[in-house]
Amino acid sequence: MFSLELKSSRETEHLGQLLGSLLQPGDIITLNGELGAGKTCLAKGIANGLGIAGHITSPTFTLINEYPGKIPLYHMDVYRLGSPGEFEDLGYEEYFYGSGVTLIEWAGLVEEYLPPNRLDIFINKPAGKDECRQVHFVAYGSRFTHMIKELKQFVRSGD
């Protein structure tokens, strides 16, 4: 596990951008945190890091937003699902095993469908500090363990 403290939404976006530049097709990342924690903000940064132009909007209503690019981005929000089984009806396998990067907000609701190799990101708001965020990374599988090491080095070097 690796944790970071961020001081603003700009820093959240910047972290996402750094992470996005390290991602490859087939990567699956879950974004976890309360309403207003900054999940979509981090997603914006990741999209930017992947080289995707244009606005990244919240997928809460649309469930899945697809963004074309050299590496396409599939941005999901499963909060509205009534039961985990509906995740199957959405055709999640097409995305997980497709040619892009998949981001899932509120992924805890569909935990049984998540693959063994993935990166879980938790964003917390410390009490009394509205602008600050604590970000925790939990890597599953060697690829993401390695990626977190890389990310750590970038952050340490002050990039």
Added chain:
Amino acid sequence: MCITILGIETSCDETSVAVVENGTIVKSNIISSQIEVHQKFGGVVPEIASRKHLELINVVVKQALDKAATGFGQINAVAVTYGPGLVGALLVGVAAAKAIAFGLDIPLIGINHMEGHVYANMLAHPDPEFPIICLVVSGGHTDLVLIQSHGSYQLVGSTRDDAAGEAFDKVARVLGLGYPGGPQIDTLAAMGDDKAIAFPRAYLEENSLDFSFSGVKTAVINYLNQCKQKGIPVNKPDVAASFRRAVVDVLVDKTIQAAKSFDTKTIMLAGGVAANKLLRDELSNRTASMGLDLLAPPPILCTDNAAMIACAAYFKYLRHDFAPLTLNAVPGLKLGEDRY
């Protein structure tokens, strides 16, 4: 000659089929609304996925034809939403429409969902004065669209994060209100003071016609957290009123700004949040003082429905703008670009 179009809409939660004559006479408009089901589950929406559309589509087509007292033989063209939306959901409507067009040997017309929302206005006001600025505001969208003439659209502003309707729903959730959030906030706001709390209004860069509602949502959450920490009781009506005012102020200011920039004669409202009373009243006041026309569809046509799809299709029918039977669902379809 009477042109009868069968419209199909399955881009998100609703399965809807309509029969519309000559673009404006709605003979039927069946919407498989799931609002009652939503409420039972306390704000979380069950059964949204494409399987539901698959179960409903044939039933809803039959109901639409029956209610219109017509049959397949009287249909001149079939229209369908082919984007933007969920690919699995869109495919159900697209496949059904293609089957009907092929079986009856009638034209197939592909419609952009957002174009449909714009045309919900034309059902009630078929002859508006162009150019028009249309504010499409719903759970999934907050867009300003410039319309020069039928079929000519330009997206001049849109949200950079949350849609306005989504902000309403999320704030309703943190206030412990039911679903959908818009009407609940409206009711509560009527009892509150909209100047009680100064929530931020995001106008972005000078002259920008884009929106951002993530900040005001987070500001409400932060305010509620601060009250909790300090042990101060929360006046929910004041929070609802102040929040609604912050959202509506930005929607109205940007819409008026767009109308001025493009020198339009008409402002149109569309989408689920177009039913919001404060938004309608404020825009109505501002447009009246400027001598602009304000058009807004009746509430039932503000939600996702197939009558608006059939109406938009009528104008494409007149232009002979038909889609081939190879039409496919395009989840990320942009307004003003047809992909067939």
